[in-house]
Amino acid sequence: MAKTTILIVEDDRELREALSTTLEIAGYNCVTADSAESAIPILEKRVVELVVSDVNMPGMNGHELLEYIHRQFPGIPAMLITAYGQISDAVSAMQSGAVDYIVKPFEPNVLIESVKRVLGAVNPSTEGQPIAEDPFSRQLFQLARKVAVSDSTVMIAGESGTGKEVLARYIHASSPRKNQPFIALNCAAIPENMLEAILFGHEKGAYTGAYNSAPGKFEQANGGTILLDEISEMELGLQAKLLRVIQEREVERVGGRKTISLDVRVLATTNRDLKEYVAEGKFREDLYYRLSVFPMQWKPLRERPLDIVPLAERLLGDHIAKMKLPPISLDQSAKLAMQQYSWPGNVRELDNAVQRALILQQGNVISASDLCLESNVGQNFGRDTVGLNPPTAMFEQAFDSVDGASNVDGASQLLEAEGASVLGEDLKQREFQIIIDMLRKENGRKKQTAEKLGISPRTLRYKMARMRECGIDLDAEMSAA
Numbered sequence: 001m002a003k004t005t006i007l008i009v010e011d012d013r014e015l016r017e018a019l020s021t022t023l024e025i026a027g028y029n030c031v032t033a034d035s036a037e038s039a040i041p042i043l044e045k046r047v048v049e050l051v052v053s054d055v056n057m058p059g060m061n062g063h064e065l066l067e068y069i070h071r072q073f074p075g076i077p078a079m080l081i082t083a084y085g086q087i088s089d090a091v092s093a094m095q096s097g098a099v100d101y102i103v104k105p106f107e108p109n110v111l112i113e114s115v116k117r118v119l120g121a122v123n124p125s126t127e128g129q130p131i132a133e134d135p136f137s138r139q140l141f142q143l144a145r146k147v148a149v150s151d152s153t154v155m156i157a158g159e160s161g162t163g164k165e166v167l168a169r170y171i172h173a174s175s176p177r178k179n180q181p182f183i184a185l186n187c188a189a190i191p192e193n194m195l196e197a198i199l200f201g202h203e204k205g206a207y208t209g210a211y212n213s214a215p216g217k218f219e220q221a222n223g224g225t226i227l228l229d230e231i232s233e234m235e236l237g238l239q240a241k242l243l244r245v246i247q248e249r250e251v252e253r254v255g256g257r258k259t260i261s262l263d264v265r266v267l268a269t270t271n272r273d274l275k276e277y278v279a280e281g282k283f284r285e286d287l288y289y290r291l292s293v294f295p296m297q298w299k300p301l302r303e304r305p306l307d308i309v310p311l312a313e314r315l316l317g318d319h320i321a322k323m324k325l326p327p328i329s330l331d332q333s334a335k336l337a338m339q340q341y342s343w344p345g346n347v348r349e350l351d352n353a354v355q356r357a358l359i360l361q362q363g364n365v366i367s368a369s370d371l372c373l374e375s376n377v378g379q380n381f382g383r384d385t386v387g388l389n390p391p392t393a394m395f396e397q398a399f400d401s402v403d404g405a406s407n408v409d410g411a412s413q414l415l416e417a418e419g420a421s422v423l424g425e426d427l428k429q430r431e432f433q434i435i436i437d438m439l440r441k442e443n444g445r446k447k448q449t450a451e452k453l454g455i456s457p458r459t460l461r462y463k464m465a466r467m468r469e470c471g472i473d474l475d476a477e478m479s480a481a
């Protein structure tokens with residue numbers, strides 16, 4: 001699992017090494033700089049959760065570095081090391097915004113305790129923190145921290161399952177609003193006729209079935225942040241209303257007359273090219289510019305390869321903890337297979353693969369075959385035995401090879417727990433197959449496909465996005481027809 005990274009800035013080599021060793025033994029990841037000047041490029045390139053800096057250094061001193069950090073990286077806390085007897089140093093350290101200071105000489109424990117206090121964690125692991133090992137992701141999270149302190153709207157774009165919501169939550173958690181609500185709403189998952197009332201609230205009797213008044217998501221997010229997930233799926237009429245709410249910073253519930261003032265930061269995500277949507281007249285240009293004050297773009301997982309294994313390890317650790325399983329690790333073959341796979345469904349697909357592998361693994365080690373990536377799950381989809389899709393076939397194959405007692409370690413408990421979801425998985429695969437068949441029949445025309453299936457085009461788009469997350473390459477499926 002990724003560890004919290006601390007940047008140590010100290011010109012005295014021995015003290016620098018002692019600080020770094022002490023914190024590394026305590027479970028932190030340390031990077032060091034021998035001057036404030038050389039700390040700056042490190043801050044620009046890496047994700048750093050805390051800076052521990054000496055005050056007295058030749059050139060730029062600790063206070064000046066602190067000021068620089070406050071200006072350029074306001075989300076990063078800094079601790080200063082002051083000299084014994086220079087109490088004025090300690091006072092000015094606090095005045096210039098240091099979150100804490102320690103006085104030389106100090107015991108290793110004093111350092112560790114202060115660091116723990118500052119990081120607000122008893123445990124130095126970064127549980128719950130997003131994984132960012134690839135240089136691209138590190139820079140993105142660095143940028144997120146910078147934008148977090150402002151109140152500007154942020155539009156996060158990226159393929160489905162890349163981590164857009166994770167990034168949005170991170171922005172909120174790094175912002176001054178972090179102790180206020182974070183409300184996320186998936187615009188694609190809510191029926192069109194309900195979305196307005198859910199966003200803006202409604203008064204009793206506003207529509208059939210509105211037996212009580214209820215606040216909307218904007219009201220619930222007041223003081224905090226609202227995340228409008230898959231914003232491209234909002235219909236044009238509602239887009240106009242949303243624009244008004246954002247501009248006027250007030251909302252009126254459906255069927256209500258009272259205006260309610262809002263102090264809400266708006267974040268939005270999209271997995272479509274919104275500019276294209278604007279050009280096609282499907283998305284309002286004024287709303288697009290309102291929401292894209294600060295645009296951020298996730299790369300697909302395959303284009304940030306250094307994230308793959310650490311992410312898989314994090315997801316694996318989370319599932320193991322949830323299911324109270326003994327430690328289970330990834331072997332080299334699994335890591336290699338993961339790095340070579342293209343992950344069309346991005347991190348969500350990786351999560352699915354890890355969960356599958358947990359069921360199939362033997363001896364508490366996950367190897368490449370347990371991941372079921374060999375045939376690139378989606379690629380032959382629909383061309384196998386009727387009604388028997390590749391994931392199911394793989395499950396059956398793997399279950400056949402389970403030789404009773406030898407694989408009892410975890411697998412049987414898991415199977416029991418996962419039995420229902422395997423059944424659900426099978427139904428889902430059948431639904432996917434029906435959609436693919438109809439898309440082929442209609443030569444990929446989504447409107448006609450949706451009509452024939454008796455679902456709305458929006459529901460079809462939503463289901464197609466879920467299919468991509470499951471690793472189904474819809475373009476390949478269509479061209480193979």
Ligand SMILES: Nc1ncnc2c1ncn2[C@@H]1O[C@H](COP(=O)(O)OP(=O)(O)OP(=O)(O)O)[C@@H](O)[C@H]1O
Nearest residue numbers: 130131132159160161162163164165166271347348
């Ligand atoms: N950097 C990360 N660190 C830890 N977990 C991550 C990271 N990125 C993604 N995940 C995990 O991957 C899954 C998908 O992430 P998320 O929901 O943020 O993607 P998304 O791009 O918003 O997807 P969609 O477009 O479908 O809404 C989640 O379970 C999330 O916890």
